[in-house]
Amino acid sequence: MKHWLAGVLLIGLITGCKKKVETIYPQIQAISESVYASGIVKSVNQYQVFPKNAGVIASLKVKEGDFVEKGQILFEIANPSAKLNIENAELSFENASVKSNQERLRDAVIAKDLAYQKLRSDSLLWRRQNALWQQQIGTKVDQEQRELAYHNSQTAFQSAEIRVSELRRQIKFSAEQSAKNVALAKSIASDFAVRAEVSGRIYSFSKEIGEMVAIQNPVAIIGDAKAFILELQIDEDDITRVKIGQKILLTLDSYDKQVFEARVNSIDPLMNEKTRTFTVKAGFIVQPQVLYPNLNVEANIITAERPKVLTIPRNYLVDEQFILDKDGQKRPVKVGLKDFQRVEILSGITAQDAIQKPTL
Missing domain, CATH: 2.40.30.170 (Efflux pump adaptor protein, beta barrel domain)
Known part of the structure; x- marks a missing residue:
């Protein structure tokens, strides 16, 4: 009886342990x-805003979350020398301008006109002396002196023409150079005013007035708002x-x-x-x-x-x-x-x- 019960239990145990196959x-x-x-x-168009110059923030024109247009000033960096450089460049431009040098140019033109008048007079006197000399009137010395005076007047007139031309060139060059110096001074100064490169929204602005900024560290993040x-x-x-x-x-x-x-x-x-x-x-x-x-x-x-x-x-x-x-x-x-x-x-x-x- 015991062996029979053991066999039944063993069969049941084996059957119960078989896993169900899925x-x-x-x-x-x-x-x-x-x-x-x-x-x-x-x-x-999201981008990080980097200043072009290091310095202290002097003024803030916007705040985080604002909408800006391309070219709008975001903040300005203090730069006292920039204003002075612009003023000096503008003074130099004013001094070198064509308008400011009209008197010098007018004097040179007057001198050229006088040299021309003298050239015409000496030319006329030389021709008359030549005509008299051909009629055996006067002396050879008189004829040679009139010829020499004519050639001297001719050289003086050419020199006066060159001076006028050179003065015009110098005035033009100085005026253009001074104008470029003004533009350069303003360009350098504008680098201290940081502007938006694209229209959009300011998603981040990490600085306040009085804080330092460096060219290698971003100050803000701007991108399209929609x-x-x-x-x-x-x-x-x-x-x-x-x-x-x-x-x-x-x-x-x-x-x-x-x-x-x-x-x-x-x-x-x-x-x-x-x-x-x-x-x-x-x-x-x-x-x-x-x-x-x-x-x-x-x-x-x-x-x-x-x-x-x-x-x-x-x-x-x-x-x-x-x-x-x-x-x-x-x-x-x-x-x-x-x-x-x-x-x-x-x-x-x-x-x-x-x-x-x-x-x-």
Whole structure:
């Protein structure tokens, strides 16, 4: 009796320990393959504002959150010498201008006119003396003196012409040079007034009046107030599968459980050596109503899609190339696309073949 009871218990124990085998049938459904990416939201034309000169902030014209136009002054850096340099340049320009040198030029022109009149007079006297000498009137000395006076007057007139021309050139050069010095002084001074490079919104402004700024440290961040893009990082192992125009499905921490669509706009060709990633820029297909720069993004870039294919769950695949049939026997299959949950079966089984779930 004892042996009989022991046998019954053993059979029951063995039967109870047998695991229930899970079987399913492959399904015809859509599947897509994707590349994972993470990144941030950025405003269109977003850029960091760097001052061109170091110094102390003398005045602020805007504040964080303000909307600005391209060319609008954001803040000014103290620079007492800039105003003095402009004033000195303007004084030099005024002194060197054509208007201020009219008297000098007029005197030179008068001197040239007088030299011309003397040249005409000496020329006339020389011709008369020559005529008298041909009639044996006067002396050879008189004739030679009139000729010499004529040549001297001719040289004096040419010199006067050269002086007028040279003076005009000098005045023009000095005036233009002084004007450029004024423009240069104003340009240098304008570098102490930092302006917006694009129209948009000030998303960040990190300084106050009296604080120091340096040319290597950004002071503000400005970007478009309404249009935003995505800046995603792609692992170097996946970048060859990413193409411009591919669809992106993404989530934002600020929009819980919502999925948004975007498309790849550009792929930066240079890899970041530190992170071993490439930067991909994308645009929203339908942009969320409220966005801010630097929001975190998690995305899947769809690299391939099949609308109606034979699929099985990925955890039913053995060693990436086999399945277990209803009897638990390994059968080779050829696989295609894979997503996080399912895998495409190209050949090896049909929708009518039951398959087992592998045991761990």
